[in-house]
Amino acid sequence: MEKFEKLTAIVAPIDRPNVDTDAIIPKQFLKSIKRTGFGPNLFDEWRYLDHGEPGMDNSKRKLNPEFVLNQSRYKDAKILLARDNFGCGSSREHAPWALQDYGFRAIIAPSYADIFFNNSFKNGILLIILDAAIVDRLFKAVTAQVGYQLTIDLAANMIKTPEGETISFEVDEFRKHRLLNGLDDIGLTLQQTDDIKAYEVRRRQEAPWLFS
């Protein structure tokens, strides 16, 4: 998993509440045997004018010029600004996979769906919860200024705006540790390699038939 320390990036606003996982990645793409490559189909129904199916050449499809991510000013966005209950719906990990594959590393919103919240951290995306009033202020600032960037300093629990304002946020210590060190679940367990090896040595004595 990629480490998350400090990030300065363009912010893209998705200005609607209850964005569900089907909107993030429509279900026809879930049949895939992969966990990468979902980026071009992120927000597929909003992003394109035609109906998307797996296997289509997305570069040939007609884009919806109205949709935020299709506007050139948000081209390199790595931070997503969203409204309440972002990520509601299914428990599949395809939604964070798609966001990550597209290039998003952090999301700012007043609230998230529970499972999506967990799945996103597991996949290295930082989810920041801010007061609805602050989020509202950020929406206004982002739309008012082309090229609006935020700096997120995870170690300091701090967001810096271009105006020089600092906004603090909270994040669970365990999750923060994981992100700062780029540790996924497997990475965490592999920190206990010595314990696993010691167990195997002991167990091989007790039950050698499990090791032949």
Next chain:
Amino acid sequence: MAGRTLYDKIWDAHVVRDNGDGTALIYIDRHLVHEVTSPQAFEGLRLAGRKPWRVDVNLATPDHNVPTTDRSKGIADPVSRTQVETLDQNCREFGITEFKMEDLRQGIVHVIGPEQGATLPGMTVVCGDSHTSTHGAFGALAFGIGTSEVEHVLATQCLVQKKSRSMLIRVDRKAGPSVTAKDIVLAIIGKIGTAGGTGYAVEFAGEAIRDLSIEGRMTLCNMAIEAGARAGMVAADQKTIDYVRGRPYAPKDMHWAMAEGAWRDLVSDADAKFDAVVTLDATTFVPQVTWGTSPEMVVAVGARVPDPARESDPVKRDGMQKALDYMGLKANTPITSIAVDKVFIGSCTNSRIEDLRAAAVAIKGGKVASTVKLAMVVPGSGLVKQQAEQEGLDKIFLEAGFEWRDPGCSMCLAMNADRLEPGERCASTSNRNFEGRQGQGGRTHLVSPAMAAAAAIAGHFIDIGKLG
């Protein structure tokens, strides 16, 4: 010190590290792999540049998507084909043993593990599949996991788990001769409900359970998950040891002697405390048939379809009515007057040699009724199929008008071409009667192999207990 349950003993023997917060890092002895839940796990390994911790404990086979007829033609459906091909590639790349579609040893993952002796008493066994509980029949701790856990096991040989509470389900006294393991487990689910075991690791015990063969115990543990329990288990005994002896993956020589000694301790201590205890009397059990869309919607074959009007709980009443509507049944209809369109004998619940023998016996030289559109037997593995053919069972099925297919999950979940059409009614030996499980709009009645075969011949359910 208070005695320990079988579950405690297996758990304790596998704790790599206690995290002190109710979770522990648990060592996994056996990992079974199939094509549906593994591709993203292998991709995750590749992306992170990781390798399997131990290749030797993994055993893979394609089962959900494989065709059950004419395999030489390959797999027609592109999504199914891709999944099977991806499994082949991943196993080749990571050096994992795979019984491929053309291999005689291929079959349903929960049939081949025990058949190969890859499932052993006292082991922790996992697979990206909820019916992994099957392997608990050997006195093992076996449970299903999700795809990210599949990746975790591959990479670390461990899982972070929270210990479950323990439940003892004791079935006392002897079951009648027409009562099979399937009837016992359906009756248990009918009693405790599909959420009855939620949060528990269940141990089945008592005379009626001890009397079951190992294959019967597999049928029982297979459906522990339908009672809400992630793991079901039966203590190891002489039958378990005899069943395992001599199988390809079983311990040999000196190791065998050691293992056998250790396995004799795989029982709950007499003074062990369970968090919950359910006791049932096997003499009250009779052959079972489900009438609804959940395994707990089950009655005796001699009974009638329940009447929602007699249910006082409005939520339950509504659920019953919805199930009846979906199943196209009227309240108070005798179960024995329900006619079936298709019969499916197979799945990880009931596709082993003893199941096929029981079905063949129930045919009794009869012919599949003309009103039955399709009756099929899908053995659980290539080796089961071979064994059945050596015993001449295939001839009994074919002469009676059954189709004799190649091994796989088949009509249990209709991921391949075998499925019900909307409105079709099926007597099925599988484990789930959910809406659409065997095909969109399909209606499933869960039964034992003997009942399924008898229904194929009669064209409707019959009280096999009464026939004697």
